[in-house]
Amino acid sequence: MTRDVVEKIPFEEALDRTGYGPYNYFQTATTGLAIVAYALVGFSGTMVVPTSACELGTTPAQQGILAAIPFIGYILGGVVWGYLGDTRGRRRMLLVSLSLAIFFNTLVSLSINWIMMLVLQFLTTIVSTGQYTLAVTLLSESAPMAKRNLVMLLVASTYILSTAAMSGIAIPIIPLKFSYSIPFLGIFWNSWRTLVLVYSAPCVLCLLCVLCLHESPKFLLLKGEEEKAMKILRSIHRINHRNSEEKFQVTGVLPEQNNTTKLEKSRMDIILPLIKTPLLKYTIGLTVLSLCNQISPFIIWFPKIANQFVNIIQNGDGSNQNLCGIIENKDTVLSNIDAAPCSLNVPSLLITIGLSFLTSAGNLILCLVVNYTGRRNLVIFLTLALGVCGVATNLVHNAYGSGVLFLIFCFGLVINGLYLAMAVAFFPTSVRATAVAFVGTLGGVAKFAGTQILNLLLQNHCEAGFYIFGSLFAFSAIVALFLPDDRMVVKAAPRKKSFDCEKTP
Template identity: 50%
Template sequence: MADKSNKFDEKLPFEAAIDKAGYGLYSYIMTALAGVAIISFVCIVFASTIIVPTSACELGTTGSQQGLLAAGPVVGSLLGGILWGYQADNRGRRKMLLVSLCGGTIFNLVASISVNWIMLMIFQFIAALFASGLYSMSMSLLSESVPMAKRNLVVLLVSSIFLLSQGIMAALAIPIIPLPFSFHLPALGIYWNSWRTLLVVYSSPSIITIIWLYFMQESPKFMLVKGHEEEALKILRVIHRINHFRSKEEFEVLGLQQEAGQEAALTSSVKEQVAPLFKMPLLKYTIIMTALFVINQVGAFLVWLPTIADQFVRIMQTGENSDLNMCQIINTESPVDDSVTPCSLNETSLLIVLGVGAMQSIFNFIISIVVNQVGRRNIVMMVTALCGVSGILVNLIPSALGSAVVFGVLTLGVVVVGLYTAITVSLFPTQLRALAIALAMTGGRIGSFASIQILNLMLVNSCDAGFYLFSSLFAASAIVASFLPDDRRGKVAALAKEETHKNELAIKTGND
């Protein structure tokens, strides 16, 4: 026994133990799984960006009804976000991910047989209500299953997949939406056509994720926080064994140390668990992160991107109007092409959406390479300032191509979502992490619901003002982010230690 004690560490903090578990095959599998879960989230919550315009002819929707259809899933994700964050912090990331995925998949499939736009809106709303926690829960599960040194990298890599997800949706739509088939289903009084088929296809990532997740482990840190030390050790041993499958190296840890403040979290009520987020020192970061998510409304432009891209392509195909800016193109009446299936999106426009997603993903990958040297906060400040100013300039350029390029730079601003998530993960302790992410993202979704409706109206009635308003707000994010701590390499370890100590003391004090 003495020899074993010499070889094995008796009790280690979680971060030291996860470092010993290593970064390898299990980490890669978990990162890929989180990426597919994020694609599942996007295919359910943002399916309306493709479905709304392509279903318009059959459902006979007006402009305002299309705005409500687009916003329905956003409302669902808004109402469900905090609920799933709380459930994940209390019942487990993996378990709640499975429930969320199953519910979202079922209701998204039912939405495909909607008989009118109201039924479609209701079932997409419910599907989004279930799927709303997929982003925060998968990010929490991933970040708690890899060593701290690799946490920034994997979160930003998965964020790159998130950014590419709308492009993946467009790629799935390209071979399906133009199909002219239409089969009458007399029992329902509907016609089964391409947009309904696409909704079914958009459920496939969720089905894949459910099967994949079934074979994965719960977050070891969650199990430790809940007092299940032996279960946490078993999970860490599995992670270690898969990460080191080519060697016979043993996991040299016999026990895990409970961190300060975690014991109180085991029996905390809803009020006691939420309260620390609204007390110092966490209150400052709760306000800052929520504010950053709220004023980040580049996503509103991405909701209407397929429609904007379709209009841009149709106008450019006339060979005229090359001297128009983006708003002038949006408000120009496009010619009718009788050879095209009514309400189908132009294939070139879907390729543009795919290209924008790829561009965002590449940009995010570049950020992931330099993030440790530059710091997440500093990158946020630079990106929001650059993209916000670009949005202001979009309609000041009297060239269709030039205006489109600057508009593309504006859409790159969505990459900050991954940075915001990584910052939130680093600032909040484990027992509040999923809830903190969900709270901040819920603030963003409240803003999204309003901005989607406002932008839908402004693009038609006051397009220039819409660009100036949302771009100026986004540029202001640089000022808000400046109040976050500097997390450049060399300061990360000290910052993490300091913030964790302060935050856990706050939780312990709040529960005493």
């Protein structure tokens, strides 16, 4: 058929005909902003927990709970928002998630003790989890197939950059010395409370941007609202071809095989396909990969580790030590009168920013090669190589050499984007948002436990922490070998007739 013939065609072909232009650029940027906003309100504890320790009087154990509680919020919120997205719409629920995140994060800034902060941070993470899963799902279902891998990895880069944003915002705010009494709450408004409030700003901006986006046309088609889906496709085409006379010559979209059932179904109707063949193998594989992905606990504690590293190096006491020797050298840090116990020094925040930019740059390089290598194959290579670096971190008794190996190990954060892209490729539209959330839920359980375990190990058995977590990450390469090459899944899609992930682009 020629492109000037009015016709009824499959959804993916119709989406391809809308082109890739300004609408997609704006949506990709909005998705990236949503992910950064989620990280800032959901995981602000990375910066806030150590800087609020003096006022709230938190112990190391309490700080560990505060730092890890976002993972529990992600666990409980992930499946709920996935289900709501699959039944009520991606865009609508994304707006609800953003609004609630702004409200609860504002309350976090008014915490009067660590218990109140714990509860409010927990609620903030639950409501903000939808920003990640729903924004990514909305993007994946609105981008042409040829650009899908690229945009998924691009938005993954923004998640990595969120750590840089977190540190960059903290640098000018944390050192501020102001303190204003709020008598009726019995607290003082100071720099760390201001930082928490400022972290809500991206949510506000993202909310305004999402109001300018359309609902997922694929969601509407699956729901049986073909006319609404066609209206959105025409609008996207018009925006992408605003300087062209080309018309969107499509009269309708063919229903997808076995996907014509409306989405008003029970929770179990959506979850059950994930634990039955043929999707079960993908659910198990991606879940195990998520369980083995224990880079996040190191990222949570990275500012504190970097702070310790800088203090030791500045004192000239640790050049011949490995990283664990530096971490365990508490006496040297305490003897430094310039080291404030409830603050992070600027060099450590700059190191955190540097790690974020380097990791994001590496992720962009992956964007250039992923279509040639495949996501699964990249996972095999990266998890094995980076896991070995994690194990080797404390085999090098030189502060700088050990530190470099640790930074390379932390590069494993890019794996999150690859796992997400694999989930999008493997699971069909009707369960995709739930699948992404479900796989991440069990991974969140492991990350919560991992954050607590790592906190304990760093204080008592530091080297064991690197050996265990590094080996676990390297083991992911073996698990990934049992998953199919995602490039073959995409190629096989047009030939599949059964309800399985092979149909999904």
